[in-house]
Amino acid sequence: MVLKAEDGVVPDDLTPEEKQELENIRRRKQELLEDIQRLKDEIAEVTTEIENLGSTEERKNMQRNKQVAMGRKKFNMDPKKGIQFLIENDLLKNTCEDIAQFLYKGEGLNKTAIGDYLGERDDLNLQVLHAFVELHEFTDLNLVQALRQFLWSFRLPGEAQKIDRMMESFAQRYCRCNPGVFQSTDTCYVLSFAIIMLNTSLHNPNVKDKPGVDRFISMNRGINDGGDLPEDLLRNLYESIRNEPFKIPEDDGNDLTHTFFNPDREGWLLKLGGGRVKTWKRRWFILTDNCLYYFEYTTDKEPRGIIPLENLSIREVDDSKKPNCFELFIPDNKDQVIKACKTEADGRVVEGNHTFYRISAPTTEEKDEWINSIKAAISRDPFYEMLAARKKKVSSTKRQ
Numbered sequence: 001m002v003l004k005a006e007d008g009v010v011p012d013d014l015t016p017e018e019k020q021e022l023e024n025i026r027r028r029k030q031e032l033l034e035d036i037q038r039l040k041d042e043i044a045e046v047t048t049e050i051e052n053l054g055s056t057e058e059r060k061n062m063q064r065n066k067q068v069a070m071g072r073k074k075f076n077m078d079p080k081k082g083i084q085f086l087i088e089n090d091l092l093k094n095t096c097e098d099i100a101q102f103l104y105k106g107e108g109l110n111k112t113a114i115g116d117y118l119g120e121r122d123d124l125n126l127q128v129l130h131a132f133v134e135l136h137e138f139t140d141l142n143l144v145q146a147l148r149q150f151l152w153s154f155r156l157p158g159e160a161q162k163i164d165r166m167m168e169s170f171a172q173r174y175c176r177c178n179p180g181v182f183q184s185t186d187t188c189y190v191l192s193f194a195i196i197m198l199n200t201s202l203h204n205p206n207v208k209d210k211p212g213v214d215r216f217i218s219m220n221r222g223i224n225d226g227g228d229l230p231e232d233l234l235r236n237l238y239e240s241i242r243n244e245p246f247k248i249p250e251d252d253g254n255d256l257t258h259t260f261f262n263p264d265r266e267g268w269l270l271k272l273g274g275g276r277v278k279t280w281k282r283r284w285f286i287l288t289d290n291c292l293y294y295f296e297y298t299t300d301k302e303p304r305g306i307i308p309l310e311n312l313s314i315r316e317v318d319d320s321k322k323p324n325c326f327e328l329f330i331p332d333n334k335d336q337v338i339k340a341c342k343t344e345a346d347g348r349v350v351e352g353n354h355t356f357y358r359i360s361a362p363t364t365e366e367k368d369e370w371i372n373s374i375k376a377a378i379s380r381d382p383f384y385e386m387l388a389a390r391k392k393k394v395s396s397t398k399r400q
Contacts (some may be wrong), residue, residue, distance in 0.1 A: 005248050008193040020304035054338065059334040067091055069108070074109040076298055078268075079117035093395040096124065100131035110300050112266070114154040117163025126165070133169045138177040140232075146174050147192060151246055156237055158263035158287065159369075167192055183225035188325060190223045190390050195237060196246075203245040213238045223391060263288035270322060280322060280360065287370075292328070305342035312338065314374050316367070322360035328374075329356040 014022065067089050075082025083099060086092035092102055103114050118129045136153070140148040150170050156163055170191035175181070182188045198216060201207050211219075217234045265287040270280045271294060283294040283304065290310060293303040312328050319325040330336050340352035361367035 010124060053351075056082060064091065072108040074115045074386065075117075079113045082118075083114075083117070091188055096131045099124075099128045100135060103128070103132055104135045106153065110298050111153075111155040112157075115157045115162075115166075116266075118154060119157045119159065119166055121161070121165065129166065129169055133173045136173060138174045142177070142236065142240070143174065143181075143188070143191060144237050145193060146170075146177075147195060151196075158265040160375075162238045182229075182248050183227070184214035186390055187224045187229070191220060191229070191237075193390075194220055195241060198238065199241050199246050200240055264377050265370065267366065267370075267371070269294075270363070272358040272360075285359075287373055292374070305340060305352065307338065307352075309374065309377060314371055315359065316371065319358065319360070325358055325363050326361070326362040326367060327356045327358050 021150050069088040074085050087094045129333050171185040173183050174188050216238045221228050261285045269285050271283050273279045284298050286293045292307040294305050295303050313331045317325045318326050342352050
């Protein structure tokens, strides 16, 4: 006779001690099976958690990348709002160093927008400009090489005051990296502008009178704290520019970048439409080469419209719907259509139909600045006033 057990057959000739030992073995086996099942359950639970964690991290990364892309787009349309968006969403630290790094890397950023942000005179922008310039390494580079690096990282804005602040920061950084090359940062500043203008004179097909090296040397006499710079230095800088013009940073393949390098002025304005329904539209305006160009976005490859300023006049006007308005018009002929062109939504370029262009600036100060810039666009280059003032300053050192 045998005894049956759940885990098998138990012989009937076992002693009580042997039966007890067999029972203990059966119980331990059952406990081991339960432990194994528990471990399997725990492994399955941890595996599920890991899979969920990976999926959550992936979703977070995707969401973050979307927000970064949105922040870059906002920056390209309005630099200050773009930076604010990135900071508020913890995508960028609210420090001048982090913002400067973001601009310096420039991934997906419009070079015009970078220059616009760096040129602002707010305290934060000035600190970011300083940190941005510090990221450039100019040690053992001649001035043309340093300018090539610097002017590739953004596009110089059109406003004289912005250009002055940015080139002042560049000159200070260059002199710190290369002590002893120039007597002062003023010398570096003046020579930098002389090189930029030399680049335009030598490589702009509209400039017929190309300066030679001797004229370039003569133009820069007395700028080294009242003394002259070595002729070999000036000849080398001249030859460098003559052999290779500055590479101007392009935004999304913009073929018109060369036209808009160093414009007289640029910025966001509201323009009154010329259709039957008069609507105000925000446009990015660039004033250069006696023309006013406007774009829907700063990243657009081509302007939406071009307004040649020849034979036009400008005046302040009051408008019941918008403040700070001014108009471009043909004097003594109010019914004549202004010679201009614009691009339709389907890509066709057509003649404009405006007898006047009414434009609204964000502030009274900007309205006045635009009016003055447009009035002077035909005859004045903003570089020359700054350069003349700085040359006067450095040459006076000799007399003191």
